[in-house]
Amino acid sequence: TSSWVRYAAIGAVAAILVGALVFSGVVGMKVWRQHQIDAAGEQAQAVAVAYTEVLTSVESDKIDENFRQILNGATGKFKDDFTQASIQLRQLLIDNKSGAEGKVVNSAIESKATDKVVILMMVDQSVKNVNVRDQRVDKNRMKITMVKIDGRWLASDLTYL
Template sequence: MSVTTDSDLDETTEGETTDGDTTVDETADAETAEAGEHAPEPGRSWRRRLLGVGVALLLAGSLAASGFLGWQLWQDHQVTRSGEQAQAAAVQYAQVLTSIDSAKVDENFNQVLDGATGEFKDMYSQSSMQLRQLLIDNKATAHGVVVESAIQSESKDKVVVLLFVDQSVANSAAPDPRIDRSRVKMTMEHVDGRWRASKVELP
């Protein structure tokens, strides 16, 4: 009969593992090592974050630039469209302004005043009574035709147009019509939804 001593029990406990098993401490060390392999390096993580911020800023800058360019193109389109409309209105108004029939003088004057605004409207209104009587007394007639026009300057609400006008003129003293050629500088302003002449010059 054999007797088991305390020292024998201690040795058995310490060497209890078999050849195919791993101790708890060894397993924990392996897991820690594996986690360490997959953990991002501090420098690499910082670079990734910086790259992400840079891409976001670049995208935001691109969107802002695209938005500004789009707005600028829209503004340019609006100005161009205003210029075209004002030029067409100036051509039509120049022909009204340079065409007159002493038999329909009041109708002619109303058409002129309807297309005028500001300084030119005030000036024409003040001189219309004297001009009216002069046209009637001389039985004057005139017919204007715009042969060429061009925009000198343009904005959304104000456009300056240059016009070349051929005007056929006749009166009681000279019944055979003669052609007067004039260069007209007309300032058009957008007022109450319409393009009207605010200034008419003969440069």
């Protein structure tokens, strides 16, 4: 009987160890996954802030370069929509000698995953053109969706709030 008790004790200890290892593995995977999601959110937010400043800053004498940078950071429907709108917008900006400088004053992550992050932006945009003597500052609020494609965070949607 003493050998039976000893085997039972060894079996119980082994079962507890296996259970602890499984539990640690599951918890470790959840922590690692959350770390990946948090890191993706931070990366996408940093890219989105820089991209939003490019998107909201334009000079009529550098319009082609401005638009090239905007399209380089865009994808999907947002890229298609901007491509179509840019034809008319380009001429309007040139004709009015328009310029704008955008500065993100605050941003926050609304939702995040490893390959898609939605960010809320508060942007102050100084605007000037031939019809406005003094620069004016527009306070824009927007929601930008960033998606990770081939290792790059790109804007796939933009909504003014």
